[in-house]
Amino acid sequence: MKQIKLFIELTRLKKPIGFMLLFWPCAWGLTLAYDFSSDLNNYFFYLILFFLGSVLMRSAGCIVNDILDKEFDAKVFRTKNRPIASGKVSIRLGMFYALVLCLLAFLVLINFNLFTIILALGSMPLAFTYPLMKRFTYWPQLFLGITFNYGLILGWSAIKGQIDVIPIIFYIGAIFWTLGYDTIYGYQDIKDDEIIGLKSTSIKFKGTAKKFLFTxxxxxxxxxxxxxxxxxxxxxxxxxxxxxxxxxxxYQVKNFNLKSPSSCLIAFKSNNLFGLIILMNILIVKNL
Structure with missing residues (x-):
């Protein structure tokens, strides 16, 4: 029972905002491409696959992130009690969990067409190198945006079997969405991050945060x-x-307070609602 609790804590399964922010772009891309005059069974089947894939890959990503950031997490108040940083879960066991989760994600992936499978496999290096970026650049949120919204392209290609200019336009837009909301998220740890030498857009734009979010x-x-x-x-x-x-x-830009971690977390979590509203908007116009 203790190991199950540690696994849930390690993979952040009690914090669904992470995998939902990964899922929404997948759902957008799928819905943009789908022909709703045809059988809806495939739509819901793919939607479930993308949801499962989002949960599995986000969980694996959390573990890899915690392994790579073990030393940094131990120095940050909010993250010092994470299972790997605190030593409750070994790196070897964490790697085993991550491999199992990736294997399960691959079993989900092979239900798609070959083009989508190849595209998805091509994104794997992005998914697992993102945590390293905050050591070298003030733009780790940009790399997160490129990675987290890749599902929009996959959602489109799952139906169309190709890439078009339309999903790329939405994909770039979604990258700026992530660039904004993860900057807000980063203000929770900005004091600790500055002390230990990590970089982020939260630090780079701390004097002009709201202008950056507005942009x-x-x-x-x-x-x-x-x-x-x-x-x-x-x-x-x-x-x-x-x-x-x-x-x-x-709501987000005007009301969030970068000096209040709780305010930043509330604003960050509200992006789940944004993702749902965009999906409903696309669904409505696609079925008119």
């Missing part, structure tokens, strides 16, 4: 509008887009 979310807005235009979406898409955009600018 990120403005680019996201422009690209999501452009994506809707190229998809020839009904005007209702652009009207409904006001809701999630309002959320980003007037």
């Amino acid at each position: 990120c979310y403005s680019i996201l807005t422009i690209l999501f509008i452009a994506g809707g235009y190229y998809m020839n979406f009904h005007y209702s898409y652009f009207v409904l887009l006001i809701i999630p955009i309002f959320h980003l600018f007037f």
Whole structure:
């Protein structure tokens, strides 16, 4: 029982925001590409596969992250009690768990077409090298965005069997979404990170945080509008887009307090709602 609790803690399964932020772009890409005049069984089947893949890969990613960051986590108040940093779980056992999770994720992956499988396997180096980036660059959040939103491309290719300009537009927009929300997340640990020498956009833009977030979310807005235009979406898409955009600018950017870790966490978690609203928007216009 103790090992199960440690495994759940290690993989953050009690904190679903992580795998949901990985899942939403997958669902967006899938929904953008799907023909809803055909059988819906495939849509829900792929949606379940992407959800399972998101949970498994995020869990494996957390373990690899904790192994690579073991020494740093031990020096940060919020992370010092994580299973690997505290020594409750060995690195060898952690690696075993990560390999099992990756194997299960591969069993999920082989249900897709060959092109999607190859694309997904090509993203693996990104997924497992991201934690190293904060040692070398102030832009680890950019690498996270490239990795976390890759599922949007996979969702599209799972249906179309190819890459088009449309998912790339949405993908780039989603990268700026992650760049914004993970910068907010980073303000929880900014004092400890500065002391131990880690880098992040939270540190780089700490004097102009809200301007940086405004810029990120403005680019996201422009690209999501452009994506809707190229998809020839009904005007209702652009009207409904006001809701999630309002959320980003007037809830997150305006209200979060970078000096309050609890405020940052609340703003960060609210992106789960943003992901759901965007999905519902696409579903509505695709079924008009």
